[in-house]
Amino acid sequence: MRKSVGTIGTILVASLFGATAQQAQLLAMTEENCLATCLQEGTGKTSGDESSPLSAESVKRLKDIGAGQYQITPSREDVSLVIQALRDNDVTISSWACLAVEKMASKKLFTPEDTKVLWEGLRPKLRSQNEDASQWSARGLGALCLDTEILSGAILDGAFEETLLLVSDNNTEMRRRGAVLSRYLVKRLPKDRLEKLVRTLITSPPVAAEDQKGIDNSEAHISCFVTQSLISSASRIETESLANEMALRLLAESDPPTVLGELGRWEGLAYLAGKTDKETREQIVKSILAAVADKKLIYSRTSGVISPVKHHGADGLAILSSFLTLQEIERAEQAIPPKPTGEKKTIHDSLEHFASMYGAAKEALAVRKLELQKKMKPAIRVEEDLAFFEKKYKMKITGVKPKGEYSDPDQFYSAIAKELGIPEIAWQAASEKFGWRKDDGRHTFTMLKGGPTAGGGEGTWDVMFIRSTINAETKKPDPATIEQVMVQIDYDGNITFPKIANGNQ
Structure with missing residues (x-):
């Protein structure tokens, strides 16, 4: 036992006055005993003397603290009581002490100096055959795990070893307690131990919704706690094989989720997406995009207190966006439900709630898209000369001069288009779409333009048709009958009908 400063001083003074070493030690022991007696008489406590039984009053206070009685406010002064109770030979008293540790840890009443003695009191009970001792010690340790300075x-290291033994135990209740502790430890363990614990947890299969009827509740609880542990650890996993196993375990959960703890699985999957193989990653992306529009996944972070409405699928998408390609971003943008009109019929129709649910995901997608666009190298432009079009359309083009011999490139493209029969192809497409006929008595004016697009991509053929009825008196087009249609044909033959801006009509 470590001697107090006063005790050391007593030995030193006694030696200075000629006492032998044995006499000095005896004098010091007498002084310490007198001091301890004075403390006990003045406070009614035993100062950690585990051989002295707790008074009935102390036991009552211990149980009130452990039960979380609202009338009781524990303080630092209760630490010595809890430590003494943890050492008590009465398993009922020491079990209540474990619950008291849980309640006091949540109030930050322990200091790093208390850690060793608390751990010595909790550890032997974790795998105890006594139900209360085992369960309540696990709860006490779980509460301590939340304080990084304490644990x-x-x-x-000791908590990891005990938890690994618990999750590997044949007893269902022991495994459940180990799964509970795992939720806290996965955020704290170093990489090697984290992955070892996670690999052990994965061996516990998920419990599907249809299988939960008649099953031992502990198995369902274990499945839920394992899921929560995998979600909490997902951002810290680096090994691809383990990330694949974790992702497949989370993807195998019941859909829709039947347990509250499973609802956050899309966030865990999103963190794993950047570490899995291609096939598993595709499954993750598909699962999250499907969840984004699921109205059943709306939630609020608090109960009984007003807080922004959130969405589990959108939460996952906000994380996943960092790993998406441009094509996947387009799919994600389409997966997000359209913004409501503002007419509030249900929670889904509120503009405010739409922003709180999907705002973060939309912003993350926009940031990722801009990042990818900046990284893209400009496409190498291929000179669209006569040889280019002959190769593109696999034909010999005659009647067209080399591009450099035209004063205006538009003349070159118009000549190429006519050789390819572009005006006729455009007319055929428009007549089928709008029911036009060449003999319907309407006058048709055709404008043709071709070449690269404004963005520098491969060009298109743009054919503008202006149709009208000629006024018999003025011999000019009747303004009321004018119809304008644009037909756009890309170099691969795909046809679209772009909308004409009002200013160009």
């Missing part, structure tokens, strides 16, 4: 170093 670290050798104590964290």
Whole structure:
């Protein structure tokens, strides 16, 4: 036992006055005993003397603290009581002490100096055959795990070892307690131990919704806690094989989720998407995009307190966006439901709720898209000369001069288009779409333009048809009958009908 400063001083003073070493030690022991007696008489506590039984009053306070009685406000002064109770030979008292540790840890009443003695009191009970001792010690340790200053170093190592034994136990209740502790430890363990614990947890299969009827509740609880642990650890996993296993385990969960703890699985999947193989990644993207529009996944972070409405699928998408390609971003943008009109019929129709649910995901997608666009190298332009079009359309083009011999490139493209029969192809497409006939008595004016697009991509053929009825008196087109249609044909033959801006009509 470490001697107090006063005790050391007593030995030193006694030696200075000629006492032998044995006499000095005896004098010091007498002084310490007197001091301890004075403390006990003045406070009614035993100062950690585990051989002295707790008074009935102390036991009552211990149980009130452990039960979380609202009338009781624990303080630092109760630490010595809890530590003494943890050491008590009465398993009922020491079990209540574990619950008291849980309640006091949540109030940050322990200091790093208390850690060793608390751990020594909790560890032997974790795998105890006594139900209360095992369960309540796990709860106490779980609460301590939330405090990074309290649980670290050798104590964290010990907690990992005990948790690994619990999750590997044949007893269902022991495995459940280990799964509960895992939720806290996965955020704290170093990489090698984290992956070892996660690999053990994965061996516990998910419980599907249709299989939960008649099953032992503990198995369903274990499945839920394992899922929560995988979600919490997903962002820290680096090994591809393990990331694949975790993702497949989360993807195998019941859909829709039947347990509250499973709802966050899309966030876990999103973190894993950047570390899995291609096939698993595709499954993750598909799952999250399907979840984005699911109205059943709306939630609020608080109960009984007003807070922004959120969406589990959108939460996952906000994380996933960092790993998406441009094509996948387009799919994600389409997966997000359209913005409501503002007419509030249900929670889904509120503009405010739409922003709180999908705002973060939309912003993350926009940032990712801009990032990818900046990284894209400009396409190498191919000179669209006569040889280019002969190769493109696999034909010999005659009657067209080399591009450089035309004063205006538009003349070159018009000549090529006429050789390819573009005006006729455009007319055929428009007549089928709008029911036009060449003998319907209407006058048709055709404008043709070709070449590269404004963005520098491969060009198109743009054919503008202006149709009208000629006024018999003025011999000019009747303004009321004028119809304008644009037919656009890309170099691969795909036909579209772009809308004409009002200013160009």
